[in-house]
Amino acid sequence: MSPSKLDSTASFGHEEASVSRSRSENGSADSLSLFHSEKAVEELLQQTPVAGMDEHLIEFSEALRTVAKALRRAAEGKASAQAEAAEWKRRYELERTRNIQMERKARMAERLSAETKGCIDCGRVKNSDNQLMQQNESNEHSEKICMNNGIWSHEVLCDRESDSNSNADLNNMMNKASFKLSWWCNGENGDQHKHDIVSFEKGDITTAERSSKQISLKWESDPQTVLILTKPNSVSVRILCIQMVRWLKEKKKLNVYVEPRVRTELLAESSNFNYVQTWKDDSEITHLHIKVDLVITLGGDGTVLWAASMFKGPVPPIVPFSLGSLGFMTPFHSEHFKECLDSVLRGPISITLRHRLLCRVVRDAAKNEYETEEPFLVLNEVTIDRGISSYLTNLECYCDNSFVTCVQGDGLILSTTSGSTAYSLAAGGSMVHPQVPGILFTPICPHSLSFRPLILPEHVTVRIVVPFNSRSPAWASFDGKDRKLLAAGDALLCSMAPWPVPTACQVDSTNDFLRSIHDGLHWNLRKTQSFDGPRET
Ligand SMILES: NC(=O)c1ccc[n+]([C@@H]2O[C@H](COP(=O)([O-])OP(=O)(O)OC[C@H]3O[C@@H](n4cnc5c(N)ncnc54)[C@H](O)[C@@H]3O)[C@@H](O)[C@H]2O)c1
Numbered sequence: 001m002s003p004s005k006l007d008s009t010a011s012f013g014h015e016e017a018s019v020s021r022s023r024s025e026n027g028s029a030d031s032l033s034l035f036h037s038e039k040a041v042e043e044l045l046q047q048t049p050v051a052g053m054d055e056h057l058i059e060f061s062e063a064l065r066t067v068a069k070a071l072r073r074a075a076e077g078k079a080s081a082q083a084e085a086a087e088w089k090r091r092y093e094l095e096r097t098r099n100i101q102m103e104r105k106a107r108m109a110e111r112l113s114a115e116t117k118g119c120i121d122c123g124r125v126k127n128s129d130n131q132l133m134q135q136n137e138s139n140e141h142s143e144k145i146c147m148n149n150g151i152w153s154h155e156v157l158c159d160r161e162s163d164s165n166s167n168a169d170l171n172n173m174m175n176k177a178s179f180k181l182s183w184w185c186n187g188e189n190g191d192q193h194k195h196d197i198v199s200f201e202k203g204d205i206t207t208a209e210r211s212s213k214q215i216s217l218k219w220e221s222d223p224q225t226v227l228i229l230t231k232p233n234s235v236s237v238r239i240l241c242i243q244m245v246r247w248l249k250e251k252k253k254l255n256v257y258v259e260p261r262v263r264t265e266l267l268a269e270s271s272n273f274n275y276v277q278t279w280k281d282d283s284e285i286t287h288l289h290i291k292v293d294l295v296i297t298l299g300g301d302g303t304v305l306w307a308a309s310m311f312k313g314p315v316p317p318i319v320p321f322s323l324g325s326l327g328f329m330t331p332f333h334s335e336h337f338k339e340c341l342d343s344v345l346r347g348p349i350s351i352t353l354r355h356r357l358l359c360r361v362v363r364d365a366a367k368n369e370y371e372t373e374e375p376f377l378v379l380n381e382v383t384i385d386r387g388i389s390s391y392l393t394n395l396e397c398y399c400d401n402s403f404v405t406c407v408q409g410d411g412l413i414l415s416t417t418s419g420s421t422a423y424s425l426a427a428g429g430s431m432v433h434p435q436v437p438g439i440l441f442t443p444i445c446p447h448s449l450s451f452r453p454l455i456l457p458e459h460v461t462v463r464i465v466v467p468f469n470s471r472s473p474a475w476a477s478f479d480g481k482d483r484k485l486l487a488a489g490d491a492l493l494c495s496m497a498p499w500p501v502p503t504a505c506q507v508d509s510t511n512d513f514l515r516s517i518h519d520g521l522h523w524n525l526r527k528t529q530s531f532d533g534p535r536e537t
């Protein structure tokens with residue numbers, strides 16, 4: 001072996017020792033020494049081979065070079081992962097601050113509304129914003145009384161837009177039917193309260209009240225305006241819509257809103273329907289929740305999803321009639337629409353407050369501009385999948401600041417409990433009662449034997465990132481619609497939205513849920529075993 005080779009090998013050995021020593025030090029020192037070791041290997045390999053050089057030595061050197069490269073990448077990866085984690089922590093804090101501010105704003109608006117409507121005289125009161133502020137203190141006592149017995153409709157029906165409302169919107173809001181939500185359970189008297197869930201007394205923690213009791217909606221003033229949303233291209237839906245509009249207007253004296261398409265259809269039927277109201281452009285949809293007391297849907301679950309998607313903030317109570325094939329969220333039968341609507345308009349009715357997820361796409365290219373794209377609100381789920389790509393999806397998942405897992409498979413479903421009977425169920429997720437608050441974390445065809453679905457608590461923010469080493473981009477879709485491309489470095493943030501979807505129940509939320517899985521899925525249907533046969537003695 002030539003002296004130069006010996007020198008190089010010795011110097012390489014020295015570099016290796018320095019690599020292992022520096023491994024315990026910080027990431028940049030790691031990178032530097034690894035760089036040197038790699039350089040030494042490069043130099044060794046660039047030397048003209050001496051005749052008769054041992055081939056094993058070349059192989060050995062190449063192997064060492066590969067090891068050195070891998071170590072350098074690991075060190076660099078660690079440094080960049082740390083930087084990325086710090087960046088996400090910053091964004092997460094921003095998101096939290098933003099949510100807290102939004103909640104504060106909503107609470108302020110709630111107080112204003114409660115004072116004017118619920119607590120002053122529960123009727124139609126007209127007041128300017130300034131007057132509302134002045135009455136704030138004097139009405140605090142009566143407000144407390146209201147809060148103790150349930151939630152006023154105005155607490156549910158307030159959002160960002162109402163803060164900057166024009167007087168017209170304020171007047172519209174004053175004309176909305178007032179209602180109250182209260183919690184009850186079997187064996188207890190009428191009005192139950194929204195209590196603290198745990199109590200702490202003399203060192204003992206006990207569960208005081210469960211939050212998920214059946215919720216009951218009681219009108220404080222009569223509903224006046226109804227919005228009917230219908231599944232397109234269905235003859236049975238069109239016929240029912242005609243009958244319902246007529247009955248609501250002539251017998252119930254209600255204002256009726258429909259979509260522009262439906263108004264055209266009604267007018268084609270008869271010019272008498274010109275009392276039916278609609279909107280001209282989509283921007284008016286953002287103010288619908290201020291005008292509408294009740295939403296009626298005629299169709300399947302997709303029409304309920306459609307109705308929910310029209311309300312980017314608070315949602316009025318929805319009465320879903322079943323004119324589809326399955327109908328997990330549509331408990332009302334169209335044949336009895338008059339009796340059903342009579343009892344809903346009279347109240348009180350049981351409702352299911354269906355949670356929604358607020359989803360935000362954050363682009364890697366726009367890391368410094370925090371809010372770049374409109375958020376999506378989903379009632380069923382957000383799906384992140386491989387779209388048309390035939391490569392495995394690679395998704396890094398975090399819950400708040402903790403790493404959850406890396407999904408390698410067809411994709412991932414983040415579902416609400418209402419959506420637990422939809423796509424998440426098909427992907428192997430559990431069915432969950434819609435009143436349970438939580439986020440279902442269900443993989444789609446994971447390429448691993450041990451990936452089981454999770455259910456995360458309601459207060460977390462889930463972050464899904466497409467890593468830079470992903471072979472293909474991913475696609476996000478929201479309640480099966482609005483596909484968005486997620487390129488490498490892009491992320492999707494998902495947390496519980498502050499605006500649930502209240503849907504009227506046929507009986508109550510538990511009965512309706514169980515009936516839907518029995519009727520819709522034939523859940524656990526089996527012939528009962530016969531009595532005759534072997535028996536334990
Ligand atoms: N493999 C699957 O099961 C699969 C695939 C894609 C989408 N979906 C679901 O379809 C939904 C969109 O529904 P659509 O009606 O607009 O599309 P669609 O017309 O394609 O109908 C999808 C089916 O899902 C059912 N469905 C919707 N929401 C449900 C729920 N909460 N519980 C039980 N079943 C439900 C509908 O009744 C319908 O039969 C998506 O949110 C997704 O959950 C399911």
Ligand SMILES: Nc1ncnc2c1ncn2[C@@H]1O[C@H](COP(=O)(O)OP(=O)(O)OP(=O)(O)O)[C@@H](O)[C@H]1O
Binds near residue numbers: 231232259299302324
């Ligand atoms: N008012 C509407 N405008 C536009 N699209 C709508 C409207 N209502 C429903 N849709 C869409 O029509 C599709 C089918 O609706 P829906 O699920 O209600 O009917 P279905 O498929 O017959 O019933 P099921 O889902 O029970 O089989 C859904 O994708 C939904 O988003």
